Amino acid sequence: MVDQQKIEQAMRMMIEAIGEDPEREGLKDTPKRVARMYAELFSGIEENPRKYLEVWFNEDHEEMVLVKDIPFYSMCEHHFLPFVGKAHVAYIPTKGKVTGLSKLARVVESVARRPQLQERLTSQIADILMECLDPQGVVVVIEAEHMCMSMRGVKKPGTTTVTSAVRGIFRRDAKSRAEAFALIKG
Numbered sequence: 001m002v003d004q005q006k007i008e009q010a011m012r013m014m015i016e017a018i019g020e021d022p023e024r025e026g027l028k029d030t031p032k033r034v035a036r037m038y039a040e041l042f043s044g045i046e047e048n049p050r051k052y053l054e055v056w057f058n059e060d061h062e063e064m065v066l067v068k069d070i071p072f073y074s075m076c077e078h079h080f081l082p083f084v085g086k087a088h089v090a091y092i093p094t095k096g097k098v099t100g101l102s103k104l105a106r107v108v109e110s111v112a113r114r115p116q117l118q119e120r121l122t123s124q125i126a127d128i129l130m131e132c133l134d135p136q137g138v139v140v141v142i143e144a145e146h147m148c149m150s151m152r153g154v155k156k157p158g159t160t161t162v163t164s165a166v167r168g169i170f171r172r173d174a175k176s177r178a179e180a181f182a183l184i185k186g
Ligand SMILES: Nc1nc2c(ncn2[C@@H]2O[C@H](COP(=O)(O)OP(=O)(O)OP(=O)(O)O)[C@@H](O)[C@H]2O)c(=O)[nH]1
Pocket: 076, 077, 078, 116, 117, 118, 119, 146, 148, 149, 152, 153, 154
């Protein structure tokens, strides 16, 4: 459980530390707001995304399923600034284990709502799908812009970082892999 009281105290100290007045009108409720916001942004920490994949349809579809352009917001664990983008999730079901499409987006959301690295976000989604659905293969591609690269530091807004995680048949078979990446791009 996110300790909202502790976040409030810390936020009050942060406001003081930057030389602002935590009692002034515009800021006095900010620690509480930030605490609520963090509880929301980090709600994935106490959640097990596998719960979304416990039920599946017994459907004999052994071809690729791709849900693309799933928007997500995550928090870079280095700077606690957002990285924002789209996830593309493809898998080939096996043994009738076809999951609900929204469940793929729910897994993305759950894994994103914690302090993250883009690479880890990508591989965690792929590994959870492999573990829970036992599919023939999974491809996850994530494209994102990192606020820590845009609004501070190196200051390069508009840069896109693309990461991928390839599992199962997509790793072994170049043709399947090429098909998945073509669908994701197209
Ligand atoms: N690989 C990877 N790096 C990330 C991610 N998010 C942020 N970073 C990088 O983490 C690095 C942290 O570098 P540090 O040198 O410790 O921190 P810093 O001095 O603030 O670095 P600058 O951002 O270059 O100013 C930076 O290069 C960030 O661009 C991510 O999801 N994956």
